[in-house]
Amino acid sequence: xxxxxxxxxxxxxxxxxxxxxxxxxxxxxxxxxxxxxxxxxxxxxxxxxxxxxxxxxxxxxxxxxxxxxxxxxxxxxxxxxxxxxxxxxxxxxxxxxxxxxxxxxxxxxxxxxxxxxxxxxxxxxxxxxxxxxxxxxxxxxxxxxxxxxxxxxxxxxxxxxxxxxxxxxxxxxxxxxxxxxxxxxxxxxxxxxxxxxxxxxxxxxxxxxxxxxxxxxxxxxxxxxxxxxxxxxxxxxxxxxxxxxxxxxxxxxxxxxxxxxxxxxxxxxxxxxxxxxxxxxxxxxxxxxxxxxxxxxxxxxxxxxxxxxxxxxxxxxxxxxxxxxxxxxxxxxxxxxxxxxxxxxxxxxxxxxxxxxxxxxxxxxxxxxxxxxxxxxxxxxxxxxxxxxxxxxxxxxxxxxxxxxxxxxxxxxxxxxxxxxxxxxxxxxxxxxxxxxxxxxxxxxxxxxxxxxxxxxxxxxxxxxxxxxxxxxxxxxxxxxxxxxxxxxxxxxxxxxxxxxxxxxxxxxxxxxxxxxxxx
Amino acid sequence: xxxxxxxxxxxxxxxxxxxxxxxxxxxxxxxxxxxxxxxxxxxxxxxxxxxxxxxxxxxxxxxxxxxxxxxxxxxxxxxxxxxxxxxxxxxxxxxxxxxxxxxxxxxxxxxxxxxxxxxxxxxxxxxxxxxxxxxxxxxxxxxxxxxxxxxxxxxxxxxxxxxxxxxxxxxxxxxxxxxxxxxxxxxxxxxxxxxxxxxxxxxxxxxxxxxxxxxxxxxxxxxxxxxxxxxxxxxxxxxxxxxxxxxxxxxxxxxxxxxxxxxxxxxxxxxxxxxxxxxxxxxxxxxxxxxxxxxxxxx
Amino acid sequence: xxxxxxxxxxxxxxxxxxxxxxxxxxxxxxxxxxxxxxxxxxxxxxxxxxxxxxxxxxxxxxxxxxxxxxxxxxxxxxxxxxxxxxxxxxxxxxxxxxx
Numbered sequence: 001x002x003x004x005x006x007x008x009x010x011x012x013x014x015x016x017x018x019x020x021x022x023x024x025x026x027x028x029x030x031x032x033x034x035x036x037x038x039x040x041x042x043x044x045x046x047x048x049x050x051x052x053x054x055x056x057x058x059x060x061x062x063x064x065x066x067x068x069x070x071x072x073x074x075x076x077x078x079x080x081x082x083x084x085x086x087x088x089x090x091x092x093x094x095x096x097x098x099x100x101x102x103x104x105x106x107x108x109x110x111x112x113x114x115x116x117x118x119x120x121x122x123x124x125x126x127x128x129x130x131x132x133x134x135x136x137x138x139x140x141x142x143x144x145x146x147x148x149x150x151x152x153x154x155x156x157x158x159x160x161x162x163x164x165x166x167x168x169x170x171x172x173x174x175x176x177x178x179x180x181x182x183x184x185x186x187x188x189x190x191x192x193x194x195x196x197x198x199x200x201x202x203x204x205x206x207x208x209x210x211x212x213x214x215x216x217x218x219x220x221x222x223x224x225x226x227x228x229x230x231x232x233x234x235x236x237x238x239x240x241x242x243x244x245x246x247x248x249x250x251x252x253x254x255x256x257x258x259x260x261x262x263x264x265x266x267x268x269x270x271x272x273x274x275x276x277x278x279x280x281x282x283x284x285x286x287x288x289x290x291x292x293x294x295x296x297x298x299x300x301x302x303x304x305x306x307x308x309x310x311x312x313x314x315x316x317x318x319x320x321x322x323x324x325x326x327x328x329x330x331x332x333x334x335x336x337x338x339x340x341x342x343x344x345x346x347x348x349x350x351x352x353x354x355x356x357x358x359x360x361x362x363x364x365x366x367x368x369x370x371x372x373x374x375x376x377x378x379x380x381x382x383x384x385x386x387x388x389x390x391x392x393x394x395x396x397x398x399x400x401x402x403x404x405x406x407x408x409x410x411x412x413x414x415x416x417x418x419x420x421x422x423x424x425x426x427x428x429x430x431x432x433x434x435x436x437x438x439x440x441x442x443x444x445x446x447x448x449x450x451x452x453x454x455x456x457x458x459x460x461x462x463x464x465x466x467x468x469x470x471x472x473x474x475x476x477x478x479x480x481x482x483x484x485x486x487x488x489x490x491x492x493x494x495x496x497x498x499x500x501x502x503x504x505x506x507x508x509x510x511x512x513x514x515x516x517x518x519x520x
Numbered sequence: 521x522x523x524x525x526x527x528x529x530x531x532x533x534x535x536x537x538x539x540x541x542x543x544x545x546x547x548x549x550x551x552x553x554x555x556x557x558x559x560x561x562x563x564x565x566x567x568x569x570x571x572x573x574x575x576x577x578x579x580x581x582x583x584x585x586x587x588x589x590x591x592x593x594x595x596x597x598x599x600x601x602x603x604x605x606x607x608x609x610x611x612x613x614x615x616x617x618x619x620x621x622x623x624x625x626x627x628x629x630x631x632x633x634x635x636x637x638x639x640x641x642x643x644x645x646x647x648x649x650x651x652x653x654x655x656x657x658x659x660x661x662x663x664x665x666x667x668x669x670x671x672x673x674x675x676x677x678x679x680x681x682x683x684x685x686x687x688x689x690x691x692x693x694x695x696x697x698x699x700x701x702x703x704x705x706x707x708x709x710x711x712x713x714x715x716x717x718x719x720x721x722x723x724x725x726x727x728x729x730x731x732x733x734x735x736x737x738x739x740x741x742x743x744x745x746x747x748x749x750x751x752x753x754x755x756x757x758x759x760x761x762x763x764x765x766x767x768x769x770x771x772x773x774x775x776x777x778x779x780x781x782x783x784x785x786x787x788x789x790x791x792x793x794x795x796x797x798x799x800x801x802x803x804x805x806x807x808x809x810x811x812x813x814x815x816x817x818x819x
Numbered sequence: 820x821x822x823x824x825x826x827x828x829x830x831x832x833x834x835x836x837x838x839x840x841x842x843x844x845x846x847x848x849x850x851x852x853x854x855x856x857x858x859x860x861x862x863x864x865x866x867x868x869x870x871x872x873x874x875x876x877x878x879x880x881x882x883x884x885x886x887x888x889x890x891x892x893x894x895x896x897x898x899x900x901x902x903x904x905x906x907x908x909x910x911x912x913x914x915x916x917x918x
Contacts, residue, residue: 252723254549254749391857418545420833420887421855445548481582482545484890486858516856540892541834568908569828572895575913580891602909609913640914 005383005432007508013495017145020505025406025437028503033359036161039204041229050231051177055089055209058232059167062205064090067097068166071199074104074127075171075183075190075332079242082171082209084111085234091120099123099144101163103154103195103352104397107131108242116142125163127151128387128397137496138393140512146394146497148387148433148510151195151331152356152363152403153502158202159359162504168203170196170223171237175210179228180221183349184342186212188238191333191342193222197351200227211237222349244335250292250315251285255445259414260289262443262467263372268297269464270457272369272409276306276326280365280404281372283313283334286414286443290372291315298324309355309364310371310400317341329364331355331400356403358502365400365407373401375415377429380472382436382451384413385429387499390422392489392513394497398433402502405438410457417444423479423486425449425472430489432508433499446470446478490514522648524613525673525713527587528552528811530743530759531752532676532716534591536561537570543577546586549749550756553587558603559594559618567599571606578610589650591616595625601632608636608647614673619681620651621658623668630669648673650716654681659700666711674714676745677704682718690721692728694735705740714742723748733758760812761805769802769809773819776802820905822879828899829892836885838896840904843878847871853885866890870897873916 003009003021014021043050052058070090072083083102088111090098100112100121110132115121117136123144129137137146149157157163170193173186183192188211200206200223207230208223217225251257263286267273279294281287292315298304305325308316312330314337319325321344328347333339341347356365365371375384376396384405389395405411415424425444440457442449447470450458461469470478497510533551535542537558546554556577562570578588590607592615593599607615617629629649637644649671653659659682666675677700683689688696701717708715717736720729729751733744737758744755761769771789776799779787786795809815822842829837836853853863863885870893871879881900885893898917902908911917 252750254752257750258549391855421859421889422887482889484859484862486855487861489857516860539832539835540888541832544834544889544892568902569895569899571911572828572899572917573892575917576891576895579918580889602911606911606913 003506005381005435005507007432009506009509010495013498013509014506017498017506022435022501022505022507025435027505028358033160035159036202038202041205049177050179050229052230052232055086055232055234056093058207058230059089059093061230062167062207064093064095064167066095068095069099069101069164071165071168071203072102073170073193073195073199074102074106075193075195076188076238076240077243078106078108079239080106080108080171081236081238082169083109086169087112087115087121091115096120097122099125101125101165103127103151104399105129105131105133109133119143125149125154125157126397127154127399129394130396134394138510138513140492140494140496142496145495146510147500148398148497149500150356150398150402150502151352151400152358152365153398153500153504155198155353155357156359156502156504158198159357160504165199165203167205167207168196168199169207169209170199172208172210172223173237174212174214174218175208175231176214176216176218176225177231178216179206179208179225179231180216180218181208181210181223181228182218183222184339185214185218186210188212188236188240189339190238190240190243191339192330192349194331194350194355195352196223198353200224205229207232209234209237211235240336240339243333243339251289253285255416256286257289259286259416259443259445260293262448263290263412263414264293264297265464265466266412266441266443266448266461267294267370269466270410270460273303275303277303277369278307278309278367279305279370280308280310280368280408281316282374283311284374284414287372287374288313288315290414291319295319295324309368310404312338314338317344317347320344320346329355356400356407358403363403363407365404368404368408370410370412371404371408373405373411373413375413375424377424377426378413378415378439378442378472379426379429380476382439382442382472383429383432384434384439385431386433388431388510390419390430390486390489392430392491394510398499402434402438405434406502410441411439412441412443413439414443417446417475417479418483421483423476423483425475425479426486427476431499431510435507442472442475444475446475449475522645522671524587524648528808529587529674529714529716530812531746531755532589532743533746533749533752534561534719537574537577538562538566540573543573544581546749547584549752551586551746551749551752552743553589554583555589555591555616555745556612557591558599559591567593571603575606575610578607578612587613589614589616591618594619595628604629604632605636605639608633608642609640611642612647614648614650616650616652616676618652618678619654619658620665621655622661623664626651626665626668626672630671633671645671647671650674650676652676652678653700653704654678655685656682659703662704662707663710666707666713672713674716674742675704675708676716677701677718679718692722692725694732701736701739709740715740717741717744719745719747720751721747723750726750726754730754730758756812760814761809765805766809766815769805770817770819772798772802773806820874820876820901822876822901822904823906824904826900826903828903829896831884831886833886834888834892836883836888836893836896838900839882840900841880843880845878847877848880850882851885852883855885855887862890863893866893867897870894871901873918874898874901875916876901
């Protein structure tokens with residue numbers, strides 16, 4: 001059945017998952033549902049100790065079994081050590097058919113590939129997958145499906161019971177012996193524990209893993225002891241330097257600086273740019289550069305930001321330190337400067353649910369004026385693909401992309417026209433992750449395209465004459481005139497992954513990649 | 521006269537022909553000219569490789585109106601004649617001669633260019649020439665070089681080799697380049713051709729770069745050779761007339777036109793004393809503003 | 820043209836390709852590895868064969884490692900390798916078989 005973004009969703013997939021095809025952004029708006037309540041193992045005995053001597057003991061006490069679902073957060077990003085540590089123990093215990101429900105998986109988790117191949121892990125639920133695991137899934141080696149959800153969508157799926165977590169493992173920079181957890185104060189800090197709040201609420205067992213045990217009470221706790229069953233102390237939970245891989249430093253690449261300048265011009269020449277506006281941006285070189293050039297114009301015009309939200313970076317924290325933004329709402333620290341900025345009283349920690357969950361009574365993303373995003377591909381319908389590479393291999397993550405894109409009044413996607421020979425602006429994205437109805441402006445090095453549904457923005461930018469305006473089709477045509485029109489990537493029939501929309505309907509499917517013979 | 525003799529050349533960006541990633545779309549940065557380099561940037565054993573890349577880039581890449589100059593190898597090598605054949609066959613807009621010392625050098629290249637134009641059926645005279653002066657002798661001969669060919673649209677200082685020849689080094693203050701710069705701009709203006717400044721290589725010193733560009737702009741140069749696209753916006757900002765200057769120039773031109781009809785020779789505009797001597801300067805500002813895309817008026 | 824000896828042109832930098840030609844065994848034997856194989860493999864192969872055709876090369880073992888080069892670069896590298904295999908550098912047929 002074709003869904004609202006024109007993607008064919010196989011009926012057997014819809015049946016097997018009991019899901020509907022995507023029917024537009026607000027399809028589930030106001031539709032009531034009952035939140036699933038977790039099973040709780042109460043602690044009344046004042047002699048009870050939550051400390052376990054190792055991961056193995058934690059697994060045994062939490063009744064680890066084949067077929068269970070385990071969950072993890074990705075606050076340590078490429079510096080994460082927890083997932084591999086726990087999965088190795090599960091593997092040693094000979095458990096099979098595990099569903100790995102991490103908030104995201106990256107190159108740090110390449111060592112899990114053999115566990116996929118031998119049937120230890122048979123299903124993956126994550127925001128997305130980078131590195132070798134992505135390739136392994138695309139090659140069809142995961143027995144079950146990979147379900148890719150946005151950060152907000154993941155919270156929804158735990159609340160509705162669609163994802164039932166048996167054991168949640170929460171890497172905590174500091175914990176006391178009773179499981180009060182904080183993202184700071186230890187030797188391996190990540191600042192916030194936003195992604196794990198929902199796991200604390202919904203999982204049957206919650207195990208805190210820390211490398212820094214502190215005296216009781218570890219307060220104010222980011223995740224409370226009332227939700228934690230066991231505490232396990234290990235040597236190291238993460239490598240902090242790797243939190244910020246590939247980001248941080250301001251770019252000197254003129255192409256990125258140009259796109260950043262276009263982006264800033266779009267922001268300052270659209271009607272939401274006024275005192276108290278709200279803003280989210282990412283970690284790419286152009287996004288960071290545009291935050292810096294935006295700051296200059298805010299100063300010139302005496303405009304201050306009301307709030308900044310999301311994954312945060314140093315330039316956003318600099319705004320806070322200089323009084324240019326009233327508050328920051330933090331779901332993830334993208335660099336160590338942000339981790340240490342968490343102590344600023346106007347730098348607030350929020351849960352992934354408060355940030356982006358479509359199934360609560362209103363999330364922060366709904367209050368966004370601007371969000372600056374990146375994309376692997378954007379097509380002429382303004383659909384974005386941030387999960388599957390143009391070669392058909394899973395290589396990225398939804399993150400908060402669909403959440404913020406729908407929420408923000410003005411969604412700007414920065415995307416160089418070409419990635420090497422690959423046209424990023426194309427006729428049809430390989431896989432839809434964010435629907436075109438959420439995307440308002442696309443900024444490339446060859447010009448800026450405005451979604452024709454946004455006459456208001458187009459008019460404002462035309463009047464300002466501040467950026468080279470093009471239609472999205474013109475951008476696609478320029479790209480194809482340079483590279484030639486790419487052949488469609490060939491897939492097998494088998495579906496290996498699902499791109500879930502925020503509301504749990506199916507946005508697209510990912511199919512197994514066809515083998516490619518170099519001598520053919 | 522070739523209509524491109526006097527075209528806008530605020531920024532002339534060097535690109536190594538040996539690097540496909542550099543030559544595939546430099547026009548996104550909107551320099552006025554690119555200088556596709558076969559000379560110093562290309563390793564000795566890749567000289568042949570650079571030509572194939574150059575030829576196909578000239579033939580197949582749409583540089584979207586950016587002028588395509590080729591820097592050929594020096595006349596003291598056995599490479600420059602084939603460089604010219606390749607460049608003309610590819611359809612370049614101009615050839616830059618390195619290490620020019622005499623009018624004879626320009627004429628040698630002019631002959632080879634004409635020969636190649638005939639060989640490859642290019643309209644004779646289509647291809648322009650610019651000369652880089654890289655020695656004390658070249659600078660001393662600036663005027664004869666400027667007058668050497670009707671194809672020669674300008675001269676450029678090449679500061680690295682020039683300062684070596686002077687037995688000094690690039691200091692960053694510009695003091696070692698003062699004489700050459702002053703001499704060359706005078707020679708160029710006397711001969712009615714353009715004059716371009718040398719590169720600024722310290723990319724970490726953008727403030728120093730800005731000062732350098734302000735200096736040569738004030739001296740009367742038409743533009744600057746650049747080595748990184750980051751330098752383009754600064755050059756364009758300094759070389760593009762400001763709105764205030766444009767408005768004033770418009771007033772001057774209109775007033776002189778109308779006062780001349782009334783037989784009045786001297787008058788004031790915005791409190792400044794103006795006479796006919798201001799006319800050409802004001803016209804030039806408007807022409808530069810128009811070419812730079814910031815003036816759409818009718819004057 | 821014959822391939823008199825092994826010759827190499829290009830690099831494996833982004834947007835470039837590395838072309839190696841060696842004396843063949845009677846036919847054109849192409850070994851292509853490309854970072855954009857799935858989308859552009861067919862077109863790259865076509866450009867290589869057309870370029871060899873213009874140069875009248877029909878007996879060669881040619882290996883191409885492509886890193887997303889545009890067609891103009893692929894042509895340039897193939898031509899360069901073939902002319903190097905013949906030690907030819909001057910008076911090349913620009914605009915004739917090199918087009």
